[in-house]
Every structure is written in C-alpha cells, then in structure tokens.
Amino acid sequence: MFELPDLPYGYDALEPVISEVTLQLHHGKHHARYVAMTNSLADGLGTDFQSLEDLVALSARRGQRQLFNNAGQAWNHGFFWQCMTPVPTPPAGDLAKNIEAQFGSLDALRTLFIAEGTSHFGSGWAWLVAKGEDLAVITTHDAGSPLNQTGVTPLLVCDLWEHAYYLDHQNDRAAFLSAWWDKLAYWGFAGRQYAAANGESAAWRYPKPVEPALS
Numbered sequence: 001m002f003e004l005p006d007l008p009y010g011y012d013a014l015e016p017v018i019s020e021v022t023l024q025l026h027h028g029k030h031h032a033r034y035v036a037m038t039n040s041l042a043d044g045l046g047t048d049f050q051s052l053e054d055l056v057a058l059s060a061r062r063g064q065r066q067l068f069n070n071a072g073q074a075w076n077h078g079f080f081w082q083c084m085t086p087v088p089t090p091p092a093g094d095l096a097k098n099i100e101a102q103f104g105s106l107d108a109l110r111t112l113f114i115a116e117g118t119s120h121f122g123s124g125w126a127w128l129v130a131k132g133e134d135l136a137v138i139t140t141h142d143a144g145s146p147l148n149q150t151g152v153t154p155l156l157v158c159d160l161w162e163h164a165y166y167l168d169h170q171n172d173r174a175a176f177l178s179a180w181w182d183k184l185a186y187w188g189f190a191g192r193q194y195a196a197a198n199g200e201s202a203a204w205r206y207p208k209p210v211e212p213a214l215s
C-alpha cells in the first residue's frame with residue numbers, strides 16, 4: 001500500500017515560517033492519517049489502480065467522496081513537501097520568461113497568489129498551474145486537485161488548511177502565504193514541473209504503492 005514519504009529536508013529546516021512542531025504534526029500526523037485512511041478505504045479495489053494518481057482520478061470519477069478526500073489529501077501533501085526548500089532561488093529559464101510575459105512580473109504573480117490564497121474561503125489549496133505554456137493561479141477546496149483537470153500540471157502549491165499555519169501565524173493566512181512565497185517556495189521544482197507541462201520531462205508522481213496491495 002501507499003507509504004508516507006520522508007520529507008526532503010529536516011523537520012526544523014523551514015523555520016521560522018513553518019516551525020518544527022508544525023511540520024512534525026503536519027507530516028507525521030495529518031499526512032500520515034490521510035495515507036492510512038487511503039490504504040484502508042482502497043483495500044479491496046484490487047487492480048483498479050496502480051498509483052495514487054490513478055486512485056485520485058478513479059475515486060473522483062466514481063463519486064467515492066471519502067476515498068477521494070483521503071487520496072487527494074495524501075497526494076496534495078506529497079506534492080506540497082516538494083514545493084518547499086530551505087534554500088530558495090528565483091524562477092529561471094522559460095518559467096521566469098513566461099511569468100513576466102503572462103503576469104507582468106514575478107511580483108505581480110506573488111500579489112495574485114497571496115490574494116487568491118487569502119480570500120479562498122475555508123480549507124483548501126492555492127496552486128500555480130500550467131496548461132502547456134499557459135500559467136494560472138487557482139485554488140481548490142478541501143482535497144481538490146488539479147490532477148483531474150485535463151492537461152493541467154501543478155507547478156507549486158501552498159496548503160491553506162489552518163493546520164498548515166495556525167501554530168505559527170494564528171489566523172493571519174496572508175502573513176503565512178507571504179512568508180511562504182518569499183522564504184520557502186521552490187522554483188527549481190516548479191521549473192521541472194513546467195518542463196513536464198510542456199512535454200520535456202515527466203511530472204512528479206507520488207511514490208508507487210509497495211507490496212501487492214493490488215491483488
């Protein structure tokens with residue numbers, strides 16, 4: 001079945017924007033719980049899926065809400081961990097060029113991303129996505145995922161659930177989003193996803209399920 005992937009950095013690596021205690025709870029409790037629930041709910045689906053991406057798509061298609069919520073959250077968190085780095089660098093290459101062309105500047109994109117994430121009502125996710133070269137900022141509710149939008153590749157995501165920021169920023173989601181954008185957003189990863197959106201490489205995928213599980 002699916003496993004909880006290790007973080008690509010230490011629990012204290014994203015301080016002070018995301019504290020060690022927040023990250024331990026977020027990864028070790030919240031994400032772990034979504035993975036465990038996914039495994040429990042997917043038990044018995046046999047060979048209907050080979051990956052978490054398959055499971056997100058098929059649970060959405062079949063209207064299996066509880067499974068979709070947990071599988072979607074398992075995937076979204078796996079992706080979210082990749083979107084952060086303690087050593088950020090600015091966007092480069094085609095991504096940098098097309099941010100300028102489509103939003104006017106990186107700062108204009110920053111303003112838009114923070115505004116969309118701040119005004120999003122309730123729990124969810126703020127995404128920078130690409131459809132081919134075209135870039136867009138979207139938000140999704142709860143476990144919502146751009147994986148189910150044809151041709152759309154996520155480049156970056158920030159978690160808007162209160163568990164992501166409440167211990168460190170209390171109710172100030174805008175402060176969290178600003179600090180996240182300025183100090184943690186991993187443009188190297190976004191650039192690789194952008195290349196994938198344009199067919200130049202493979203997009204990030206959640207680690208494959210281990211063990212049979214699929215029989």
Ligand code: MN3
Nearest residue numbers: 030159161164
């Ligand atoms: Mn979360």
